[in-house]
Structures are given as C-alpha cells and as structure tokens.
Amino acid sequence: MSDREEIGGGLQPPKQKPEDAELDITPMIDITFLLLSFFVVVSKMDPTQSVDLPRASFGEAVSEKESVVFLITKGETKDAYSIFRGRNLEDQIKETEPTAQEEEVGFYCEKHLSSHPEVQTILIKAEGTVKTGAVEIVKRGISLSELAQTRQIYVGVEEQK
Amino acid sequence: MSKKKKRDDKAKDDFDLYAPSGEISSEQSSASKQLEGSLPRPKAKSDESLKQFAWRGFEEDIDEVDADPDVNFTKGYEEEEDGMDMTPMVDVTFLLLIFFMVTASFSLQRSIPQPPSKINEPSTQVAEEPETEKDYVEVIIDQQDRFFITTRFEDEEETPSETQMRAKIRNAKVDYGAERLIITAHVDSTHQQVIKVWDAGIASDFSKIEMKTTEVEY
Numbered sequence: 001m002s003d004r005e006e007i008g009g010g011l012q013p014p015k016q017k018p019e020d021a022e023l024d025i026t027p028m029i030d031i032t033f034l035l036l037s038f039f040v041v042v043s044k045m046d047p048t049q050s051v052d053l054p055r056a057s058f059g060e061a062v063s064e065k066e067s068v069v070f071l072i073t074k075g076e077t078k079d080a081y082s083i084f085r086g087r088n089l090e091d092q093i094k095e096t097e098p099t100a101q102e103e104e105v106g107f108y109c110e111k112h113l114s115s116h117p118e119v120q121t122i123l124i125k126a127e128g129t130v131k132t133g134a135v136e137i138v139k140r141g142i143s144l145s146e147l148a149q150t151r152q153i154y155v156g157v158e159e160q161k
Numbered sequence: 162m163s164k165k166k167k168r169d170d171k172a173k174d175d176f177d178l179y180a181p182s183g184e185i186s187s188e189q190s191s192a193s194k195q196l197e198g199s200l201p202r203p204k205a206k207s208d209e210s211l212k213q214f215a216w217r218g219f220e221e222d223i224d225e226v227d228a229d230p231d232v233n234f235t236k237g238y239e240e241e242e243d244g245m246d247m248t249p250m251v252d253v254t255f256l257l258l259i260f261f262m263v264t265a266s267f268s269l270q271r272s273i274p275q276p277p278s279k280i281n282e283p284s285t286q287v288a289e290e291p292e293t294e295k296d297y298v299e300v301i302i303d304q305q306d307r308f309f310i311t312t313r314f315e316d317e318e319e320t321p322s323e324t325q326m327r328a329k330i331r332n333a334k335v336d337y338g339a340e341r342l343i344i345t346a347h348v349d350s351t352h353q354q355v356i357k358v359w360d361a362g363i364a365s366d367f368s369k370i371e372m373k374t375t376e377v378e379y
Binding site: 025032036039040043054055057059064079125126130135136139140143149153154155156158 | 302
C-alpha cells in the first residue's frame, strides 16, 4: 500500500534517511581551511609591485626569486630614469653617466652570479614609459659580465587578458 | 493556531515511527477502539488521543497554553542543542580562500626572452640592409613612438595604430612566410612600444626576433 512496504518487502523496517538529515559539510570545511592556510602561507603581499610594466599577451613565467633582477623606473623629468639592483626600489645605481651605469650593472651581475651560480635568468623589469635607451644601457651592462653570457635575459611584462 | 497544527503533525510523525506500516496502526486503532469500548470515534481523533495522554482543557484553552512562553520550553531547548550557526564562518572562509587564491602570484614574473645585446657593435650604428632576400619584416620605432614597417612589398610605411602594426606583421608571415622580425628602436622611443612589436612578433610565430637601437632620427 505505502512506499515503505514496497521497498522493505515488509520483512524488516527499511533503512531510510530521516527527512531532516542534511549533508555533512564538516570534511568540506576542513579541506577549505587547509586550502586557505596554504594560500595564506604561499601568497606574499609583494610591496615591490610598484613598477608599471608594459602589457603583453605572450609572456613566459619566470621565477623572480631565481633571477638577477634589475628595475628601471621613470624619473620626474622627461628623459630621467633610475636603475635599481634587486627586486626592491632600494639599491639604486647612483652613477649618472651611461658608461658608468653599464659597468655597475655588469659588476652586480658578475657578483650575483658568482655567489649564486644556480641562477639561470636575468630579469629586467622596466616601466613601459621608460626610454628604450635606458633598457639598452642595462642590456649592454649585462653583456659586460662574463658569467651572464650563458644566461637568458628576460624583460618583465604584465599579462594582458 | 499554527503551533497547534505543528504539534499535531509532529505527533503524527512520532506515531508513524513507532508503527511504520499501515497494518499496525490500524491494529492499534482497533485495539484502542476495544479499550475505549463501544464509543465510535473518528480515526484522526483516536490518534490524537494516543498522543495527548492528559486532558488539556478545551480547544480554546489549548491555544492559550501554547501561546504561553513557559510551555514552549522544549522547543527552545532543541534549538540550543543544534549548536552555533557555522554558516557565516564558512562564508567568510570561502571569501578569504578565493581572495588568497586570486592574489597568490607564486612570485612568478611574466616576461619575454631577449637576445643579449652585442657589446662590440656600437648602438649608434645605422642598421645595414641584410644581404639576403627580403624574407623579413622590419619595424622601425622612431623617437615619437611611431611605427614604420618595411616588408617585401612596402617600404617604410607609417602605421599609426597598434592594431594595424599587428595586422601587417601577421600578413607578412602569412603571405610570404617571413621568418625574421627586426625591431629597430630609436633610443628615445618608449619601452612599451618595443614590447608591443615584440609581442606581435611572438603572436605571429616568428622564429627569430632581433632588436637593435639607433640614434638616427626619422
């Protein structure tokens, strides 16, 4: 007569979920917390992301940590630019003469690569508004370094959607 | 009134749990009938009489009793036993999770590989025409960030927009299979223009992209 009789055959009371039983979300919450803590640990609020990189669609992903990094930012005046060693806007190259700047870049490259021979990439992060000449100075400075000859040079871009 | 109805439903559920099949319930009702004697009562009424063990006053009184907060004690107790409501916490956790997933950069930098600069060659040198056939596309970026494109069929044609520049580079590759892209940038051109041309070259699948800088004005 009723559904229960059809399922259980009338021999034993059928095991049926009570109607107010809900899905147990405890494992889901556990995994969510695990993922959350993973991403909290992994992601770092990067304060060095102040360089306004040019946009491009076809950039390769390069590990910034395992690279020799140079930053080039635009100065206040039209032709002014600043070259920084490393990933932060702290260690600026003070020289104003292009030749001296090239030498400084080459020297830093050589020093960094001799102490970290496992580094395989050299990354130039230049603002889009910087003159090509300034980027060229850094590139030529890198060519001055003997150890840099076998390393690949990259210029940083921002991914374009 | 609604409370009373709820209670009646609950009573019915409880009753069904104890007697899952229709047969037993009818048995019980018949048994109750026997106990009750010859008084003919409707079935629904008999169910109710099984659940309500004591007489609780007239119909109107029952409603009044239900409205009394003291009598609702059992209901409040049940809610307390459910524990803390975790829904908002889970919501916030998910929001945080999504936020950190999106902002996690793994400190990877998108970048374009570049050939090393040839130090022996002075950058001021004018780009000489390659002797080989014109299987290349040359893009000149002048001091005012304008593009001039030289292909097999066109000589130094000014291309005002980035879209046109991309299209021309693409066409050169498709039409006659140009494999080399030569970027000649004036030192006063901006870096982003060079990157635009370079990106267009990668997009059109050029096998070799070269770059040189010049101080010759156009």
